[in-house]
Each structure stands twice: as structure tokens, then as C-alpha cells.
Amino acid sequence: MSRRKANLQMVGKLCVVVTMMFAFGYALVPLYRHICDALGINVLTLSESGGVARGARPENTQVDRQRTITVEFDANARGPWxxxxxxxxxxxxxxxxxxxxxEFQNMQNRTMAAQAIPSYAPHQAAPHFFxxxxxCFNEYTLSAGEKKQWPVVFYIDPKIPKDVTTITLSYTFFEVGGKTPPAPTGKTAAVSTAQEVRL
Structure with a gap:
């Protein structure tokens, strides 16, 4: 076999390897979403995946005053936060x-970038929580010792099953670039103030 033919075969093999690597990288995001859906962890609602435009008013303006749902808030920090x-x-x-x-504060003496991942309990409430x-829509950078406050503005679809009376919204906040954290453990955070706005 001539050297030229051997070189052409090697180039062909390298092209196949590059194509396979690209296809694998492209498939990682939907694969991750399917795994999360199957296991019920780090579930992204329709509002986070583009079902509801960010900053837009929800289309459903009807309030079901015959029912009340308690929404519990849980916070988990993976790292110095x-x-x-x-x-x-x-x-x-x-x-x-x-x-x-x-409320957020960077407890390190260096600038850090971080993001929050939400999850829901019970699992069947997730498609109705907008x-x-x-x-959690964005990554944030906080300088050393910096404190911030950011809101969660939400509503619950009136079509939520009747047997759901309590929903736990849990966030895990972790440094971007670090290892993805495990599912939240259910740690309860401190109580302060809240604001509720009706449609």
C-alpha cells in the first residue's frame, strides 16, 4: 500500500471520528433532559424550556378562589454560598x-459565577408550576462578599390535580464550572418576608 493511499485512509477515519464526536455532543442536552424526566430530578418546567416567554404575563388570568395551595421553598447551596x-x-x-x-451572598474572597437548578415535589405538580x-433562568457572578436579592415570580395552573395541596419548590445553587450537584436533600431555610401579587 502506498503512503498516499494510507494517508487518505487515515484522513477518512479521522473525519468519521470527528463526525461521531459532534453527533455525541449534540445529543447530550436531550439525553440529559430525558434522564432528568425519568428520574424526576432537576426537572425543568415548560416556562424554563420556552413554554412561557420570560417576562410575559401568563395567558391564564382566571384565579380559582375555591382552592388554596401551599408552596414551600427549599434552598441548598453546593459551595461557599x-x-x-x-x-x-x-x-x-x-x-x-x-x-x-x-437572598444570596458569596462567602469567598474571590469572584464566583453560579447558577440555580430547580426541582419540584410532588413530581406531578411540575408541569403546572409556571x-x-x-x-434560575440565568448564571450570575458575585464578587467577594457580595450580597444580592433576586425574585421568583410564579403561578400555578388551575388545572393542577385536585389532590395536590402542597408543592415544594427546591433550588440547588452551585458554582458554574464545578461538578453538577445531586438532587436537593430537603433542607429548610430561614423565614423572613414575601410579596404576593395577584393577576
């Missing part, structure tokens, strides 16, 4: 818009 909701829980009517603040605004 102070991270907590302003309140432990709020009670809302399905269809009612509510706002809750979360966020209009949420700090």
Missing part, C-alpha cells in the same frame, strides 16, 4: 401570581 428564601412558604390560589425573594421570572 449563603442562599435562602425570604420566607418558608406562601399560600396561593391556583392562577394567582405570587412573588418570593431569595415561572414568569426566576433567577
Amino acid at each position: 449563603e442562599f435562602k428564601p425570604a420566607v418558608n412558604a406562601v399560600t396561593v390560589h391556583p392562577g394567582e401570581l405570587a412573588t418570593v425573594m431569595y 415561572k414568569v421570572e426566576c433567577f
Whole structure:
């Protein structure tokens, strides 16, 4: 076999390897979403995946005043962060818009970038929990010792099953670039203040 032919064969093999690597990288995001859906962890609602435009008012303006649902807030920090909701829980009517603040502080002596991952319990509540605004939509950079407050603005679809009376919204806040954290453990955060806004 001539050297030229051997070189052409090697180039062909390298092209196949590059194509396979590209296809694998492209498939990672949907694969991750399918695994999360199957295991019920780090579930992204329709509002986070583009089902509801960020900053837009929800189309459903009907409030079911015959029902109330308690929404509990849980915060978990993976790394040197102070991270907590302003309140432990709020009670809302399905269809009612509510706002809750979360508090953040970088406890390191260096600038850090981080992001929050949400999860829900019970699992069947996730498709009915819509966020209009949420700090979990973006990554954030905090300088050493910097404190911030960011809101979660949400509503619950009135079509949520009747047997769901309590929903736990849990966030895990972790440094970007670090290892993805495990599912939240259910740690309860401190109580402060909250603001609820009706449609």
C-alpha cells in the first residue's frame, strides 16, 4: 500500500471520528433532559424550556378562589454560598401570581459565577408550576462578599390535580464550572418576608 493511499485512509477515519464526536455532543442536552424526566430530578418546567416567554404575563388570568395551595421553598447551596428564601412558604390560589425573594451572598474572597437548578415535589405538580421570572433562568457572578436579592415570580395552573395541596419548590445553587450537584436533600431555610401579587 502506498503512503498516499494510507494517508487518505487515515484522513477518512479521522473525519468519521470527528463526525461521531459532534453527533455525541449534540445529543447530550436531550439525553440529559430525558434522564432528568425519568428520574424526576432537576426537572425543568415548560416556562424554563420556552413554554412561557420570560417576562410575559401568563395567558391564564382566571384565579380559582375555591382552592388554596401551599408552596414551600427549599434552598441548598453546593459551595461557599449563603442562599435562602425570604420566607418558608406562601399560600396561593391556583392562577394567582405570587412573588418570593431569595437572598444570596458569596462567602469567598474571590469572584464566583453560579447558577440555580430547580426541582419540584410532588413530581406531578411540575408541569403546572409556571415561572414568569426566576433567577434560575440565568448564571450570575458575585464578587467577594457580595450580597444580592433576586425574585421568583410564579403561578400555578388551575388545572393542577385536585389532590395536590402542597408543592415544594427546591433550588440547588452551585458554582458554574464545578461538578453538577445531586438532587436537593430537603433542607429548610430561614423565614423572613414575601410579596404576593395577584393577576
